[in-house]
Amino acid sequence: MQKAKVASAPPAAEWAHPVFVGLGSNCGDRVAWLGRAVSALRACAEIAVLKLSSVYETMPVGLTAQPDFLNQVLELASGLAPRELLALLLSIENQLGRVRRQRWGPRNIDLDLLAYQRVDMQSEGLVVPHAELARRRFVLVPWCEIAPDFVVPRHQLTVAELLARCEDTSRVVKLAKA
Numbered sequence: 001m002q003k004a005k006v007a008s009a010p011p012a013a014e015w016a017h018p019v020f021v022g023l024g025s026n027c028g029d030r031v032a033w034l035g036r037a038v039s040a041l042r043a044c045a046e047i048a049v050l051k052l053s054s055v056y057e058t059m060p061v062g063l064t065a066q067p068d069f070l071n072q073v074l075e076l077a078s079g080l081a082p083r084e085l086l087a088l089l090l091s092i093e094n095q096l097g098r099v100r101r102q103r104w105g106p107r108n109i110d111l112d113l114l115a116y117q118r119v120d121m122q123s124e125g126l127v128v129p130h131a132e133l134a135r136r137r138f139v140l141v142p143w144c145e146i147a148p149d150f151v152v153p154r155h156q157l158t159v160a161e162l163l164a165r166c167e168d169t170s171r172v173v174k175l176a177k178a
């Protein structure tokens, strides 16, 4: 796979870290959509992309009658507050032409805020850590590759522990690098 060539700004000392974002795509050129999302994040002055998991091909969860996804998890540092970061993720989805047709349905690109340092908040329009993460192998497998020891707020378990306890058995396969 061609790696995005846009470099991230180095993280400023006071930036929030670690912050984790999950990427998903199941329409069109899925690898290209993930790459475009990473480039858009790298282009943001208040985000440093520090780690990228491998890309995984994953069975659709929830609404199963749709194409397989590609999923990837990123570790960031950011000068943005959780709500600002969420707004940025939505704006990148829009910039990449995401159209919302159906909840949990096919999408060219999805960017989800998985966790933001030790923040545990459940407020209107913003739930951090992500409400579904412990039930999703397509999140936990790539996340465990880059941050197995991160203690996930609310669950108070590491990513590796959550993966070991996860009852989701749907297929998650590392994509061979092109």
Ligand code: PH2
Binding pocket: 023, 024, 025, 058, 059, 060, 061, 062, 063, 069, 071, 104, 105, 110, 138
């Ligand atoms: N996203 C969903 C619903 N189902 N399944 C997989 N495998 N990967 C996803 O990213 C995904 C999903 C809603 O965001």
Ligand code: MG
Binding pocket: 024, 110, 112
């Ligand atoms: Mg999602």
Ligand code: MG
Binding pocket: 110, 111, 112
């Ligand atoms: Mg989403």
